Amino acid sequence: MQGPNKFLDDLSKLMTNAMGVAQGARTEAETAMKGLMDRWLADRDFVTREEFDAVRAMAQKAREENEALKARLDALESAAAPAAKKKG
Secondary structure, eight states: OHHHHHHHHHHHHHHHHHHHHHHHHHHHHHHHHHHHHHHHHHHTTOOOHHHHHHHHHHHHHHHHHHHHHHHHHHHHHHHHHHHHHHHO
């Protein structure tokens, strides 16, 4: 009865090793695919999410500053209009 038991043990070891090899191959394939995608994206000059968020925040700040300056200019023009009418 030792024979079939040894055969099953050997088969079990073989399957375990095969699963380890398959897992390693999967990890290598994922790493290679990620590297390929990173290079492809870099070649196309796509921006990262962090870069996009930084530029969006800068644009929002510039928009808010523009609106504040416009309101200030409108107020100055309104104040200057009555003075211009008095001169004319």
